[in-house]
Amino acid sequence: MPAAEEIDGDVYVSPVYLAGSTYTGDPALRPLLDAGFTIVHDDVANAYLSSPDQKVQVGWLPEGEDDCLWRITGHGRPFTPPRWLATFDHYTPVEVVAAFTTALAEDQAHDSSGSVHGGLGGTKADPFLALMEAGWRVNHGPYVSSSHPPDRHALVSYSHGRMNHFDEINDQRSRWTISGGASGYSSEWLGTFTTHTPTHLITATMNRLADTTPVARYKEHLPERNRSASHITPVKPPAPSPLDIQRTAAARSRSTVARPVLPAPTLVYRTTTAPSVSAPMRHR
Structure with missing residues (x-):
C-alpha cells in the first residue's frame, strides 16, 4: 500500500469527519426531492425546498450571507415561526448532512409528524x-x-440548562453542536441543532458521524491538515467480470489470427472478331 502522500487523484477517506466538503449539495438534496419536496432557485444559485405538508423548509445557500450552507427548519403549522433549526456550514462533509436529510425524507414518506414534533419526548441520551x-x-x-x-478529531456537545427559544432560532445559541477536523477542538466544520430538533434526526446524524465507512474524495480537495490524520486509500478500477474477460479474449483473437492469402485472380482476355458486313446493293 503506498503512503498517503504518494496517492493522487480519486481516493477513499475515513473517518468521514476528516473528509472535508465536496461543495455540492446533491447527495443531501436527493432524498428530499425523492420524498416529494418542491424546490425553487433564486438568481444566485441558492436552492429552497419545502416538504409536501409545508412544515419543513430547507435552504441550500452557497451564496448566502455567512458560512451557513444548510439551514433547515421545522414548523408546527405552515407559515408559523420555526419550532426548531438545524444548520451546517460550508465545510461540513455532505454525508453528515445527508444522514439528517435522509431521516427527514423517511418521515415524509411515512406521513409522519415526527420530523416536527419528535423532539418533545426525546432526550439527549439517544444520540x-x-x-x-x-x-x-x-x-x-x-x-x-x-x-x-x-483520535479526538471530532466533538459533539450538548449544553444543559434553559435557553431562549428566540436566540436559538436566530442562530445565536444552540443546544447541540457537532464539529470535526484534525485541529482538534479548533473545528474545521460545524453543525448545530436547537432544543426541539427531533432526537431521531440527531441520532441519524451521529450514526453517520461515527460510521467508519470510507467516502470518496479527490485528494487535492481534502483539507491539508487532515491528510496525515485520516486513512486514505486509492480508488481501484472495478475488477473485470468473467464475461468481460471472455469478450476481451474473443476480440483479441479476432484481431491476431492471420487471414489466408488467396491467389490473385487470372484475367483472360478474349479477342472478338467483328462480323462482316455486306455492302448494300444499289438500285438501278
Whole structure:
C-alpha cells in the first residue's frame, strides 16, 4: 500500500469527519426531492425546498450571507415561526448532512409528524448512546455533556440548562453542536441543532458521524491538515467480470489470427472478331 502522500487523484477517506466538503449539495438534496419536496432557485444559485405538508423548509445557500450552507427548519403549522433549526456550514462533509436529510425524507414518506414534533419526548441520551456504541468517549458535566472519538478529531456537545427559544432560532445559541477536523477542538466544520430538533434526526446524524465507512474524495480537495490524520486509500478500477474477460479474449483473437492469402485472380482476355458486313446493293 503506498503512503498517503504518494496517492493522487480519486481516493477513499475515513473517518468521514476528516473528509472535508465536496461543495455540492446533491447527495443531501436527493432524498428530499425523492420524498416529494418542491424546490425553487433564486438568481444566485441558492436552492429552497419545502416538504409536501409545508412544515419543513430547507435552504441550500452557497451564496448566502455567512458560512451557513444548510439551514433547515421545522414548523408546527405552515407559515408559523420555526419550532426548531438545524444548520451546517460550508465545510461540513455532505454525508453528515445527508444522514439528517435522509431521516427527514423517511418521515415524509411515512406521513409522519415526527420530523416536527419528535423532539418533545426525546432526550439527549439517544444520540450519545449511538456514539458510545461506536467507541466514542462520553463525558457528562454539570453544564455541558460532550463526546469525542479515540483520535479526538471530532466533538459533539450538548449544553444543559434553559435557553431562549428566540436566540436559538436566530442562530445565536444552540443546544447541540457537532464539529470535526484534525485541529482538534479548533473545528474545521460545524453543525448545530436547537432544543426541539427531533432526537431521531440527531441520532441519524451521529450514526453517520461515527460510521467508519470510507467516502470518496479527490485528494487535492481534502483539507491539508487532515491528510496525515485520516486513512486514505486509492480508488481501484472495478475488477473485470468473467464475461468481460471472455469478450476481451474473443476480440483479441479476432484481431491476431492471420487471414489466408488467396491467389490473385487470372484475367483472360478474349479477342472478338467483328462480323462482316455486306455492302448494300444499289438500285438501278
